[in-house]
Amino acid sequence: MKSLQCDCQHLLENVVGNKIAMNxxxxxxxxxxxxxxxxxxxxxxxxxxxxxxxxxxxxxxxxxxxxxxxxxxxxxxxxxxxxxxxxxxxxxSTAAILGEMLCAGFNVAGFNWVSSPAATELESLVMDWLGKMLDLPRPFLPFGNGGGVIEGNTSEAIICTLTAARDRVLRKLGHNSIAKLVVYGSDQTNCSFQKAARVVGIDPRNFRALKTTRSTLFGLSPDSLEKAIRLDINAGLIPLYLCATVGTTSCAAVDPLEPLCKVASKFSMWIHVDAAYAGASCICPEYRKFINGVEFADSFSFNAHKWLLTPLDCCCLWVKDPNALVNSLSTDPEYLKNEATESKQVIDYADWQLSLSRRFRALKLWLVLKSHxxxxxxxxxxxxxxxxxxxxxxxxxxxxxxxxxxxxxxxxxxxxxxxxxxxxxxxxxxxxxxxxxxxxxxxxxxxxxxxxxxxxxxxxxxxxxxxxxxxxxxxxxxxxxxxxxxxxxxxxxxxxxxxxxxxxxxxxxxx
Amino acid sequence: MKSLQCDCQHLLENVVGNKIAMNxxxxxxxxxxxxxxxxxxxxxxxxxxxxxxxxxxxxxxxxxxxxxxxxxxxxxxxxxxxxxxxxxxxxxSTAAILGEMLCAGFNVAGFNWVSSPAATELESLVMDWLGKMLDLPRPFLPFGNGGGVIEGNTSEAIICTLTAARDRVLRKLGHNSIAKLVVYGSDQTNCSFQKAARVVGIDPRNFRALKTTRSTLFGLSPDSLEKAIRLDINAGLIPLYLCATVGTTSCAAVDPLEPLCKVASKFSMWIHVDAAYAGASCICPEYRKFINGVEFADSFSFNAHKWLLTPLDCCCLWVKDPNALVNSLSTDPEYLKNEATESKQVIDYADWQLSLSRRFRALKLWLVLKSHxxxxxxxxxxxxxxxxxxxxxxxxxxxxxxxxxxxxxxxxxxxxxxxxxxxxxxxxxxxxxxxxxxxxxxxxxxxxxxxxxxxxxxxxxxxxxxxxxxxxxxxxxxxxxxxxxxxxxxxxxxxxxxxxxxxxxxxxxxx
Missing domain, CATH: 3.90.1150.170 (Aspartate Aminotransferase, domain 1)
Structure with missing residues (x-):
C-alpha cells in the first residue's frame, strides 16, 4: 500500500498549473x-x-x-x-447516457415535489408508461391506487418493502415481536434479499433459504414453502415476507408466482416479486407469462439498468399500497414543510425510498422510452x-x-x-x-x-x-x-x- | 390524473418515426x-x-x-x-458533469474488485486523498487500518454504520436484545437519522432526539446526553449509537464532538459524525476545528454532493473498522466467487454498502480533485x-x-x-x-x-x-x-x- 502514502497535497498542487479558470x-x-x-x-x-x-x-x-x-x-x-x-x-444506450448528462447538468435534488416538480411528475409518468408496457395489473398503477418509483437498486427496493411489511405487523403486535418475524426465499434468491433482511433487523436464524431441486428447475416449490411456514408458526414465529424471483441470478430460474402467492396470502404475508434481470423481457407479450400471478403480490421490481438500455442506477419498483411505504419511510422536518406536501395532492418520493435526496433518474429512462x-x-x-x-x-x-x-x-x-x-x-x-x-x-x-x-x-x-x-x-x-x-x-x-x-x-x- | 390515462402504446409508437437506428x-x-x-x-x-x-x-x-x-x-x-x-x-462543476458522462459511458457495475479493478482502486485512492485533505485522523485511513467508501447518501452511510454497530452488540447479547437498543441524537439531527434507525429495526420509542437550546447554540449538550443514557440504562435499555452533527440542517449548529465522544465512549457506543453539509469546509485549515474530536468517533461522513462541486450522489464515509461493515453487509454467493476476493488482498465495496451493484462514482470526484x-x-x-x-x-x-x-x-x-x-x-x-x-x-x-x-x-x-x-x-x-x-x-x-x-x-x- 506504499503508493497511498504519496502526499496528497503534492499531488493536488501539481495539477494546479492545469487548473481551469475557477468558474x-x-x-x-x-x-x-x-x-x-x-x-x-x-x-x-x-x-x-x-x-x-x-x-x-x-x-x-x-x-x-x-x-x-x-x-x-x-x-x-x-x-x-x-x-x-x-x-x-x-x-x-446513447439516449440514456445523454439522460445522465442532463441529470448531472441540472443536478436537482428532487427529494420532495416542490424541490423540483418536473422530476417527480416525470418519474410518475415514466413509471406509469413502463407499468403499462409490462401489462402490470391495475392495482400497481396510480388508477388502481398503486404506484411506481425509481429506486437505486434491488437491495433498496427490498429494504423499503420489507420495512413497510415489518412495520405493518409490528404496529399490531408491538416492537418486541421483531425477533419472531420470518422471511422466505429459495436457495436461488439473490443474496441481496438476505442482506436486506439482516439490515432491517430480521434475526438471521429466521431467514429461510428453502432448498430447490432440479425437479422444479430450481424454482421454489409452493409445498416446501407451506411446510416451512407451518413449522415456523408451530414454533411460535411469525411469517412476514416472501421474495419470489423471476429469473434468478444463477440460472434464470422462475419461481411459480401464482401458487406461491396463494400459499403466502393464506398467512397475510407481504409478497415481493424480484424480476431484477428478467422483468425487462416482459415488455414482450411472449415473455409476459413469466410474471403471471404478479396480481397476487404486493410489490414488483425489475432493474431497467440491467436489460433496458439504461445505465446504473435504475431499479423500477411498483407497490399496491404506497401508503405502506410512506408510513414507514416518511419524515416531516420543519425545514422541508411546504404547501404542496400539506395539500396531499403530490408525491414526495423521498417517502418511498431510503434517502432524502435523490437524483433525477427518470430523465434517462424517459429518454430511452422516447428514443426507442x-x-x-x-x-x-x-x-x-x-x-x-x-x-x-x-x-x-x-x-x-x-x-x-x-x-x-x-x-x-x-x-x-x-x-x-x-x-x-x-x-x-x-x-x-x-x-x-x-x-x-x-x-x-x-x-x-x-x-x-x-x-x-x-x-x-x-x-x-x-x-x-x-x-x-x-x-x-x-x-x-x-x-x-x-x-x-x-x-x-x-x-x-x-x-x-x-x-x-x-x-x-x-x- | 386524467392525462396519465393516455395510452402509452400510442405515445411510444408515435416516436418510432423519430427513432434512431436500432444500435x-x-x-x-x-x-x-x-x-x-x-x-x-x-x-x-x-x-x-x-x-x-x-x-x-x-x-x-x-x-x-x-x-x-x-x-x-x-x-x-x-x-x-x-x-x-x-x-x-x-x-x-464541469469536471464532475464530465465525470458522470464517463461513468454512464463506461457503465461498469463495480460490485467487487474483479468486476472492475479500476473502479475500486480509484475509489480507494480518491477517498485517501480526500481523507488527507480533511486531515482525518490516521485510524480512518488505510494506514491506520480504517478506510473510506463512497455511499449514495447520508441515509445509506448511517444505515450501514448503524447495522454494523447493532450487529456488534447483538452478536454478544443475542438477537432478542434488538428491542432494547437505544440511539441518540439531538432535536436538530437530520431526519435521515430517525429514518435510518427505524429501518434497521430500532424501536421508535428508543430513538432519543435530545432537546437543544439557544444556550448551546442548538448544539447537543454532553450533560443531557449522559443523563439520557443513564436513565435508559436504569430502565434496562442498551445505549447503542450516537449521531453527532457538524453543521445541522436547520441552522448549521455544531455538536461539541470531543465532550460528546467522551460520554458515549464510556458506554462503548458507536459514534458517527454527520458533517453532510459542513464537512467540505474542513478542507480549509481555518474550518477544520469544527471536527476536532472526530478522532474519538467510529465513523465520519460528509456529502461531496453538497458543497464540493460534485453532483448527486456522492456521500463520503470513513470508518475506523471496515470489518465491522463487512461482518454485517457481506454476502458470498457462488456466482460472485473469485480469486481476488478469496485472496483477501482487495476491497469488495459491495460489502461496505447496502446494495450489490454500484456506480463508478469515484470518477467524478477524482475529476473534481484533479481539475481544481x-x-x-x-x-x-x-x-x-x-x-x-x-x-x-x-x-x-x-x-x-x-x-x-x-x-x-x-x-x-x-x-x-x-x-x-x-x-x-x-x-x-x-x-x-x-x-x-x-x-x-x-x-x-x-x-x-x-x-x-x-x-x-x-x-x-x-x-x-x-x-x-x-x-x-x-x-x-x-x-x-x-x-x-x-x-x-x-x-x-x-x-x-x-x-x-x-x-x-x-x-x-x-x-
Missing part, C-alpha cells in the same frame, strides 16, 4: 471539455472490441495505485463490450434471446458439451459433459464415493475451462454452481452484441476446451 | 447527439439566471402531466442557479463563506431585521425583528399569553415574507423553525453565485419586507 461551471469551458468527452466516449465505443474485455491487470496493488490516475483504462472491465457475457449485463419506442425495445430483448438460442445450438452440436438448464431468457448455462472428461468412464467403482469424485472432477475441469477462457481477454463469462453442478454462464445482454460475437465466443470456448481435453488425464486433474 | 450505442449517433446535449447544457448555464429559480409551475396536476414530456423546463427548480439560496446547495486542486477548492468554500458574511452585514445594517444565529459556515438565518412588526410594541399585555401571541405574529409575518420572496421567482430561499422561532435561511452554495447575486437577493428581501411592513397591521396579520 467550475463556465459555459465556454463546459462546451470545450464536454465535446472532448463526447468524442472520447464515441471513440471508446468505436474501439471497444479491441480492449481485452476482462481487465487483464495483474500488477501488484502498489503499482496499480501508482498508475491508476494515468491508467484507468487498463484496469477497467469493459462491461459494454460486445464480448461481455458474464453475470447479467448492465447495458446502456416499445417496438424497438422489444426487438432489443428478442435479439438477445435469439442470440442465446444460437449459442445453445452451437453448444448442443458439440458432443463434448451440454446445456444444463432449458433457456428461459437470454442466459445459457452449459458445461463440458462428464463423458467428455478423461478418466470418467473407467477405473472408478460406480458407488457413491465414485460419483462424488466424478462430479468434483467435472466441476474442476469446467472451472479450469472458464479460467482459461477469461484469461484470454477475448470474452468474459462467469460461473455458478447449482445443485452441486458447476456451470459456465453465457449471458447475452450487451447493447453492441451481434451474431459474430456469439460465434466467436463459442470458438474461444471450443479452443480452450480442446486444448484442456487433449491433455493427458493426469495433467487435466492437476492443471 | 443504441452507435458511435456516430453518440457523437452527434452528445454534442447536441453538451451545447444544450452549455446554453443552459449561459442563461440559467434568466429562469425563475423556483419553478413557477402552478398549473393543475393534469395539465402538468399532459405537458411534462414537452415542458420539463418550466417544472424544473433550477438548483444550479446563482439565485438558489434554499436548503443546502448541491453544487456541481486543493487550493481552488478551498477558495471555492471561502468565497461562499465570504458571501454569507456579506449578506449578514446587509441584514445587520437594516434595523428591521436581525441575524438569528452566529454564522459558522455559509448559512445565514435571519428574520424580521419583532420590533419591526406592527402592533408588537403596543396594546398587548406583557404576559406569557402576550409573548406567545407576539412570537406567533412575528413567525407568521416572516413566513409571509418568505412566501412573497419565493413567489417572485427571482431568488429561492427556505425556512426553518428553531427553538420556536421561524427564520429564513439564506444558504450560499451555488457554483455560479457572486456578490452581485447576494446583493440582488437582499434587495428582493427588502422590497418584499417593505411592502409587507407598510401594510396596516390588520392586513399584515390577515394577509
Amino acid at each position: 467550475p461551471l463556465d459555459p465556454g469551458e463546459f462546451r470545450r471539455q464536454g465535446h472532448m468527452v463526447v468524442d472520447f466516449l464515441a471513440k471508446y465505443y468505436e474501439n471497444i472490441e479491441k480492449y481485452p474485455v476482462l481487465s487483464q491487470d495483474e500488477e501488484p496493488m502498489e503499482a496499480i495505485l501508482d498508475d491508476v490516475h494515468q491508467h484507468i483504462f487498463p484496469g477497467l472491465t469493459h462491461w459494454q463490450s460486445p464480448n461481455f457475457f458474464a453475470y447479467y449485463q448492465t447495458n446502456t 419506442g416499445v417496438q424497438n425495445l422489444r426487438s432489443h430483448i428478442r435479439n438477445h434471446c435469439r442470440l442465446a438460442k444460437l449459442f445453445e445450438e452451437l453448444v448442443e452440436e458439440d458432443p463434448q458439451f451440454e446445456v444444463v438448464f432449458p433457456i428461459n431468457f437470454a442466459l445459457v448455462c452449459f458445461r463440458i459433459r462428464p463423458s467428455g472428461v478423461a478418466g470418467m468412464s473407467n477405473g472408478h467403482a460406480d458407488n457413491e464415493h465414485g460419483e462424488a469424485w466424478k462430479l468434483n472432477e467435472v466441476n474442476r475441469l469446467n472451472a479450469q475451462l472458464l479460467h482459461a477462457i477469461n484469461a484470454s481477454g477475448r470474452v468474459f463469462m462467469s460461473h455458478t454452481t447449482v445443485g452441486g453442478v458447476y456451470v459456465l454462464r453465457f449471458a447475452v445482454g450487451a447493447t453492441l452484441v451481434t451474431e459474430k460475437h456469439v460465434i466467436m465466443a463459442w470458438k474461444v470456448v471450443q479452443e480452450h476446451a480442446n486444448s484442456l481435453l487433449s491433455m493427458p488425464a493426469s495433467e487435466q486433474h492437476s492443471a | 443504441p450505442l452507435d458511435p456516430g449517433e453518440f457523437r452527434r447527439q452528445g454534442h447536441m446535449v453538451v451545447d444544450f447544457l452549455a446554453k443552459y448555464y449561459e442563461n440559467i439566471e434568466k429562469y425563475p429559480v423556483l419553478s413557477q409551475d402552478e398549473e393543475p396536476m393534469e395539465a402538468i402531466l399532459d405537458d411534462v414530456h414537452q415542458h420539463i423546463f418550466p417544472g424544473l427548480t433550477h438548483w444550479q442557479s446563482p439565485n438558489f439560496f434554499a436548503y443546502y446547495q448541491t453544487n456541481t 486542486g486543493v487550493q481552488n477548492l478551498r477558495s471555492h468554500i471561502r468565497n461562499h463563506c465570504r458571501l454569507a458574511k456579506l449578506f449578514e452585514e446587509l441584514v445587520e445594517e437594516d434595523p428591521q431585521f436581525e441575524v438569528v444565529f452566529p454564522i459558522n459556515f455559509a448559512l445565514v438565518c435571519f428574520r424580521i425583528r419583532p420590533s419591526g412588526v406592527a402592533g408588537m410594541s403596543n396594546g398587548h399585555a406583557d404576559n406569557e399569553h402576550g409573548e406567545a401571541w407576539k412570537l406567533n405574529e412575528v413567525n407568521r409575518l416572516n413566513a409571509q415574507l418568505l412566501h412573497a420572496i419565493n413567489a417572485s421567482g427571482r431568488v429561492f430561499m427556505s425556512h426553518t423553525t428553531v427553538g420556536g422561532v421561524y427564520v429564513l435561511r439564506f444558504a450560499v452554495g451555488a457554483t455560479l453565485v457572486t456578490e452581485k447575486h447576494v446583493i440582488m437577493a437582499w434587495k428582493v428581501v427588502q422590497e418584499h419586507a417593505n411592502s409587507l411592513l407598510s401594510m396596516p397591521a390588520s392586513e399584515q396579520h390577515s394577509a
Whole structure:
C-alpha cells in the first residue's frame, strides 16, 4: 500500500498549473471539455472490441495505485463490450447516457415535489408508461391506487418493502415481536434479499433459504414453502415476507408466482416479486407469462439498468399500497414543510425510498422510452434471446458439451459433459464415493475451462454452481452484441476446451 | 390524473418515426447527439439566471402531466442557479458533469474488485486523498487500518454504520436484545437519522432526539446526553449509537464532538459524525476545528454532493473498522466467487454498502480533485463563506431585521425583528399569553415574507423553525453565485419586507 502514502497535497498542487479558470461551471469551458468527452466516449465505443474485455491487470496493488490516475483504462472491465457475457449485463444506450448528462447538468435534488416538480411528475409518468408496457395489473398503477418509483437498486427496493411489511405487523403486535418475524426465499434468491433482511433487523436464524431441486428447475416449490411456514408458526414465529424471483441470478430460474402467492396470502404475508434481470423481457407479450400471478403480490421490481438500455442506477419498483411505504419511510422536518406536501395532492418520493435526496433518474429512462419506442425495445430483448438460442445450438452440436438448464431468457448455462472428461468412464467403482469424485472432477475441469477462457481477454463469462453442478454462464445482454460475437465466443470456448481435453488425464486433474 | 390515462402504446409508437437506428450505442449517433446535449447544457448555464429559480409551475396536476414530456423546463427548480439560496446547495462543476458522462459511458457495475479493478482502486485512492485533505485522523485511513467508501447518501452511510454497530452488540447479547437498543441524537439531527434507525429495526420509542437550546447554540449538550443514557440504562435499555452533527440542517449548529465522544465512549457506543453539509469546509485549515474530536468517533461522513462541486450522489464515509461493515453487509454467493476476493488482498465495496451493484462514482470526484486542486477548492468554500458574511452585514445594517444565529459556515438565518412588526410594541399585555401571541405574529409575518420572496421567482430561499422561532435561511452554495447575486437577493428581501411592513397591521396579520 506504499503508493497511498504519496502526499496528497503534492499531488493536488501539481495539477494546479492545469487548473481551469475557477468558474467550475463556465459555459465556454463546459462546451470545450464536454465535446472532448463526447468524442472520447464515441471513440471508446468505436474501439471497444479491441480492449481485452476482462481487465487483464495483474500488477501488484502498489503499482496499480501508482498508475491508476494515468491508467484507468487498463484496469477497467469493459462491461459494454460486445464480448461481455458474464453475470447479467448492465447495458446502456446513447439516449440514456445523454439522460445522465442532463441529470448531472441540472443536478436537482428532487427529494420532495416542490424541490423540483418536473422530476417527480416525470418519474410518475415514466413509471406509469413502463407499468403499462409490462401489462402490470391495475392495482400497481396510480388508477388502481398503486404506484411506481425509481429506486437505486434491488437491495433498496427490498429494504423499503420489507420495512413497510415489518412495520405493518409490528404496529399490531408491538416492537418486541421483531425477533419472531420470518422471511422466505429459495436457495436461488439473490443474496441481496438476505442482506436486506439482516439490515432491517430480521434475526438471521429466521431467514429461510428453502432448498430447490432440479425437479422444479430450481424454482421454489409452493409445498416446501407451506411446510416451512407451518413449522415456523408451530414454533411460535411469525411469517412476514416472501421474495419470489423471476429469473434468478444463477440460472434464470422462475419461481411459480401464482401458487406461491396463494400459499403466502393464506398467512397475510407481504409478497415481493424480484424480476431484477428478467422483468425487462416482459415488455414482450411472449415473455409476459413469466410474471403471471404478479396480481397476487404486493410489490414488483425489475432493474431497467440491467436489460433496458439504461445505465446504473435504475431499479423500477411498483407497490399496491404506497401508503405502506410512506408510513414507514416518511419524515416531516420543519425545514422541508411546504404547501404542496400539506395539500396531499403530490408525491414526495423521498417517502418511498431510503434517502432524502435523490437524483433525477427518470430523465434517462424517459429518454430511452422516447428514443426507442416499445417496438424497438422489444426487438432489443428478442435479439438477445435469439442470440442465446444460437449459442445453445452451437453448444448442443458439440458432443463434448451440454446445456444444463432449458433457456428461459437470454442466459445459457452449459458445461463440458462428464463423458467428455478423461478418466470418467473407467477405473472408478460406480458407488457413491465414485460419483462424488466424478462430479468434483467435472466441476474442476469446467472451472479450469472458464479460467482459461477469461484469461484470454477475448470474452468474459462467469460461473455458478447449482445443485452441486458447476456451470459456465453465457449471458447475452450487451447493447453492441451481434451474431459474430456469439460465434466467436463459442470458438474461444471450443479452443480452450480442446486444448484442456487433449491433455493427458493426469495433467487435466492437476492443471 | 386524467392525462396519465393516455395510452402509452400510442405515445411510444408515435416516436418510432423519430427513432434512431436500432444500435443504441452507435458511435456516430453518440457523437452527434452528445454534442447536441453538451451545447444544450452549455446554453443552459449561459442563461440559467434568466429562469425563475423556483419553478413557477402552478398549473393543475393534469395539465402538468399532459405537458411534462414537452415542458420539463418550466417544472424544473433550477438548483444550479446563482439565485438558489434554499436548503443546502448541491453544487456541481464541469469536471464532475464530465465525470458522470464517463461513468454512464463506461457503465461498469463495480460490485467487487474483479468486476472492475479500476473502479475500486480509484475509489480507494480518491477517498485517501480526500481523507488527507480533511486531515482525518490516521485510524480512518488505510494506514491506520480504517478506510473510506463512497455511499449514495447520508441515509445509506448511517444505515450501514448503524447495522454494523447493532450487529456488534447483538452478536454478544443475542438477537432478542434488538428491542432494547437505544440511539441518540439531538432535536436538530437530520431526519435521515430517525429514518435510518427505524429501518434497521430500532424501536421508535428508543430513538432519543435530545432537546437543544439557544444556550448551546442548538448544539447537543454532553450533560443531557449522559443523563439520557443513564436513565435508559436504569430502565434496562442498551445505549447503542450516537449521531453527532457538524453543521445541522436547520441552522448549521455544531455538536461539541470531543465532550460528546467522551460520554458515549464510556458506554462503548458507536459514534458517527454527520458533517453532510459542513464537512467540505474542513478542507480549509481555518474550518477544520469544527471536527476536532472526530478522532474519538467510529465513523465520519460528509456529502461531496453538497458543497464540493460534485453532483448527486456522492456521500463520503470513513470508518475506523471496515470489518465491522463487512461482518454485517457481506454476502458470498457462488456466482460472485473469485480469486481476488478469496485472496483477501482487495476491497469488495459491495460489502461496505447496502446494495450489490454500484456506480463508478469515484470518477467524478477524482475529476473534481484533479481539475481544481486543493487550493481552488478551498477558495471555492471561502468565497461562499465570504458571501454569507456579506449578506449578514446587509441584514445587520437594516434595523428591521436581525441575524438569528452566529454564522459558522455559509448559512445565514435571519428574520424580521419583532420590533419591526406592527402592533408588537403596543396594546398587548406583557404576559406569557402576550409573548406567545407576539412570537406567533412575528413567525407568521416572516413566513409571509418568505412566501412573497419565493413567489417572485427571482431568488429561492427556505425556512426553518428553531427553538420556536421561524427564520429564513439564506444558504450560499451555488457554483455560479457572486456578490452581485447576494446583493440582488437582499434587495428582493427588502422590497418584499417593505411592502409587507407598510401594510396596516390588520392586513399584515390577515394577509
